[in-house]
Amino acid sequence: MEQSKNIRKYFLNKTRKVDFEDLLGREPVKLDMKSIGNYIQGRVVMVTGGGGSIGSELCRQIIKFKPKKLIVLDNYENNLYVLQQEFNRNGMYENIDYVIASVRDKCRLDLTFKKYRPELVFHAAAHKHVPLMEENPSEAIKNNVFGTLNVATCADKYKVKRFVMISTDKAVNPTNIMGATKRVCEMIIQSMDKRSETQFVAVRFGNVLGSNGSVVPLFIEQIKNGGPVTVTHKDINRFFMTIPEAAQLVLQAGVFAKGGEIFVLDMDKPVKIYDLARDLIRLSGYIPNKDIKIKFIGLRPGEKLYEEVLTEEEGLNQTAHKKIFVGKPTFDNFDTLMVKINEFKEIVKKEKREEIISKLEEMVPTYKRFKPAIDEVAATKCI
Structure with a gap:
């Protein structure tokens, strides 16, 4: 026990702090902050899930652009308290x-909408952890589907x-409950747009480095403890962006919104x-598979090897920003939904569980429960 504590202390003391941008393998995307400012300044803005990593x-x-008022809504008081203290310090x-x-x-x-009358809403509140939602499908429905509808x-x-919902690349041809519920959320947004004065859009992106749902915090903790760093499969890959990139993409989508679109960041x-695990180990000051x-x-x-960002029928069109693309609306029947x-x-x-999954399969035809083939499942071993 004492030896284990000493080993952990050694790695904690030696591990370097990593800049998440070093893990991207590309230059961070810079968006049109002026146009974002033009539509936020002087407006009442609400962010749901405002205490989370993206929110x-x-x-x-948003606060940089001088909104008339910012309403930060979250059901977890500690997250709101931490953000409030940060803003107070500044x-x-x-x-x-x-x-x-x-x-x-x-x-x-x-009552909250009636009190504040927000002009812009950014909907970030959701359950996002794939394995947890596989085990708790009813909670995914309650929070993601009914929460978004509310x-x-x-x-x-x-x-x-304008209403901008944060979605995920896991909503494209989903293989897990979380992704399927987020696709239903996209369907809600697109069908609502057809019958409302509000411009409803969704923003779809991949994994966010450093967010609560990212593998990076887990890897960092594993490195601090001396390893091993656990990777699910040698060939698994994901699209990545930083938290600021993700937030700016959501804001930029609000500028381009006409209604019903799904925006995607290139x-x-x-x-x-x-490769991410190896890079993170190296950047932390160690040699992969040695230290x-x-x-x-x-x-x-529910996990698949490769993620996608657009379905075939959505197509892909460029916006005024070379790094932001838009897929055309594909669902508009609100009453049937x-x-x-x-x-x-x-x-x-x-x-x-089975009834919930069957209903999701009925609602989302592209949802296919993922059953990894034997040759896709990596052996449990260190290399």
Whole structure:
């Protein structure tokens, strides 16, 4: 036990701090901050999930553009407290209100929208962890699907100018429950746009370096503990961006929004997670597979080797920004969607996983439960 503590102390003392931009393998994307400022300045802006890693960065970016008021909404009080203290330290006391509320609570949301009358809404609140949602599908439905529907309904009712939802590349041909629920959220947004004065759009991007759902914090902790660093498969890859890039993409989408679009950031080539692990070990001051071992542990439930950013029918068109692309709307039947979503209410109460998955498969034809082939599952070993 004492030896283990000493080894951990050694690695904690020796490990260098890593700049996440060094892991990208490309130059960070710089967006048109002037145009973003033009549509945020002087407006009432709401961010749901505002205490999370993406939501809080959105708030940091938004406050620079002098909104009339920023409403930071989150159901986790500690996240809001941490962000509030950060803003207070930087002398940002005015024009920011912190609201403890769940997107599941339609009545609380309605009262909040009625009080503040936001003009812009950035919807970042969601359950995002793939393995956890595989084990808790009813919670994914409640938070992602019903939560998004609640916020979108309030936005329509109170005539919000623009509503930007944060989606994920896992919504494209999803192989997991989380991705399938986010695709349903996109369908809600696109169909709402057809019947509302509010401009509803979604922004889809890949993994965010340093966010709560990223592998990087896990790898850093494993390195600090002396390893091994655990990678699910030698060939698995993902698209990556930094937290500021992700937040700026969401804001930029609000500038380009006309309604119903799904915006995608050109993240260049995907990065192999194994290469990311090696780079992170090197940047931390160690030699991969000598000082710190890398261990393959097999694909997790719902996880696939490669992610995509657009479906075939969405197409791909460039916007005024060379790094931002837009897919055309592919779903507009709100009434049909609502019938299916309402059927979910009873299914979710039963907590029956198979019924939930069957309903998701019915709603999202591209959702295929992922069952890794034997040759795709890496052996559990250190290399």
